[in-house]
Amino acid sequence: MMYILEKKNVDQTLSEWSAKYEVYTPQKVEAYSQFLPFTESSELALNEPLNTRYPPKSLFLPQSEVMLKYNKRLNKFDEIKILPEKRIIFGIRPCDASAITLLDTVFDTDEYQDPYWTERRENTILVGLGCSEPPSTCFCTTVGYGPFNQDGLDALMTELDDVYVVEILSDKGQKLFSNFPASSKDQEQSVLNIQLKAKDLMEPAFETENLKQTLDQLFESDYWSEIAESCLGCGICTFLCPTCFCFDIVDEVQRNERIRNWDTCMFRIYSQEASGHNPRPTRAERTRQRLMHKYSYWLDHIDKIGCTGCGRCVRHCPVGLDIRAMLRAASNFEREVVNVG
Numbered sequence: 106m107m108y109i110l111e112k113k114n115v116d117q118t119l120s121e122w123s124a125k126y127e128v129y130t131p132q133k134v135e136a137y138s139q140f141l142p143f144t145e146s147s148e149l150a151l152n153e154p155l156n157t158r159y160p161p162k163s164l165f166l167p168q169s170e171v172m173l174k175y176n177k178r179l180n181k182f183d184e185i186k187i188l189p190e191k192r193i194i195f196g197i198r199p200c201d202a203s204a205i206t207l208l209d210t211v212f213d214t215d216e217y218q219d220p221y222w223t224e225r226r227e228n229t230i231l232v233g234l235g236c237s238e239p240p241s242t243c244f245c246t247t248v249g250y251g252p253f254n255q256d257g258l259d260a261l262m263t264e265l266d267d268v269y270v271v272e273i274l275s276d277k278g279q280k281l282f283s284n285f286p287a288s289s290k291d292q293e294q295s296v297l298n299i300q301l302k303a304k305d306l307m308e309p310a311f312e313t314e315n316l317k318q319t320l321d322q323l324f325e326s327d328y329w330s331e332i333a334e335s336c337l338g339c340g341i342c343t344f345l346c347p348t349c350f351c352f353d354i355v356d357e358v359q360r361n362e363r364i365r366n367w368d369t370c371m372f373r374i375y376s377q378e379a380s381g382h383n384p385r386p387t388r389a390e391r392t393r394q395r396l397m398h399k400y401s402y403w404l405d406h407i408d409k410i411g412c413t414g415c416g417r418c419v420r421h422c423p424v425g426l427d428i429r430a431m432l433r434a435a436s437n438f439e440r441e442v443v444n445v446g
Contacts, residue, residue: 107293108285110262110269115151119143119195122281126230127192129164131157140164140194151196155240156415160347161194161201162208165225166367172221172354173363187224193281196234200245200413202257204347205231210407211350221365230277233258234269237299242416244310244429250413252303263296270296311432313410317401319435324393328438332431333392335424336371342418342428343369343395348411351375370394396431 110118120143122128128143131150137158138150150157174183205226212222236243236252245251255261260278262269270288273279288296323329343349344367353368368375371392376385385391403411412428419427 106273106279107288107296108271108273108282109288109292110271110282110285112267112269115149115269116145120145122193125191127190129161129192129194131196140197143195149196151234154238155242155420156198156201156417158345158417158421160204160345160415160417161197162204162347162350164192164194165205165222165229166208166212166350166352168367170221170365171362172365175361177361187220191228191230193230193232195232196262197231197258198415199233199235199252199254199256199258199261200243200250200415201347202231202233203245203250203254203413204415206257207348207403207407207409207411207413208350230259230281231257232271232278232281233261235261235263235300235303237264237303239303239307240416242419243414244307244416245414246304246307247310247313247429248410248412248414249313252307253300263299265292265295265299268292272296310414310429312436316432316435317404320397320401323435323438324397326438328435329389329393330387331438332426332434333388335426336388336392337424338371338373338388338391339423340369340371341421341423342426343371345417345421347413347415347417348399370398396428396435400432 119128119130123143129140130143130147131138131153132141133148133150134141138153138155139157139159140161141147171185174185175181176183208222209226212219213226239245239252243252245254250256253261253263255274258278259275260282261272261274263272270292271282271285273282343351349369351368351370352365354363354365356363370376370385373383373386373391376391377383385394399411403409419429
């Protein structure tokens with residue numbers, strides 16, 4: 106079933122939803138966009154060609170969150186509220202919604218459920234916005250997704266001239282849009298044409314067939330030193346990645362709090378052991394961990410690549426390192442090694 110949301114009614118619709126839900130939308134923040142709570146003064150960034158700089162995974166896994174708090178005066182632990190208000194994330198791109206489903210396999214499994222993650226997921230409706238003109242830095246189709254991929258979404262919007270055509274993908278989405286006007290056959294055909302065209306616009310960024318085997322074979326090679334030579338070790342690629350989930354848990358004694366903070370395998374101290382030994386002493390080993398995790402270890406874990414091709418690491422690396430070029434170089438390096446042998 107498909108419905109119509111007229112562009113002129115978007116602000117009014119979001120305001121009406123705000124009476125029942127906490128609504129997050131992509132909004133302009135200086136020279137970029139970010140998901141923030143919607144208000145009447147919000148400057149929406151639905152027409153931005155690029156994704157939000159800061160991934161919406163932070164709405165499920167905050168960059169810093171209190172897990173436990175001790176009340177010294179009462180000599181007991183204070184209750185930490187986990188349950189968020191029911192909320193809508195409006196205008197999330199398919200790559201970011203797909204990333205959240207990948208993180209579900211880490212934080213919500215048969216063996217382990219992270220209560221902070223699962224409660225936020227249960228209380229959230231994801232309304233996606235497909236990418237009619239994917240940016241050149243994106244490569245979602247290469248890694249098994251697409252500019253109108255439906256994974257993780259409750260509804261998916263496709264932009265036409267003066268309306269968004271909304272495809273319903275779950276009961277949550279149906280409940281949210283059931284009172285909206287239905288789309289016409291012509292509009293639905295236009296949606297199909299736009300979606301097919303967007304997918305055709307995206308050229309393969311690198312070869313994924315046998316990529317895992319290639320990287321595994323290069324584990325001890327000089328390849329990692331070569332591609333990491335320009336890396337600053339700043340961690341931007343991982344902090345802005347929608348599928349990276351490394352964290353550290355620290356006790357803030359002065360505040361009597363236990364806090365979970367984002368961390369990254371690109372930092373030297375991340376893998377340093379209590380003895381002082383570090384199994385990843387240089388950026389070469391840390392770069393290897395980053396690429397191997399996404400393109401080898403995730404496949405061991407769930408038989409899927411752990412990257413949705415959002416392109417943030419390509420756009421925001423301060424020295425212009427491009428993960429697509431790194432992976433193309435891996436195939437070439439492997440062939441050179443084989444030929445020399």
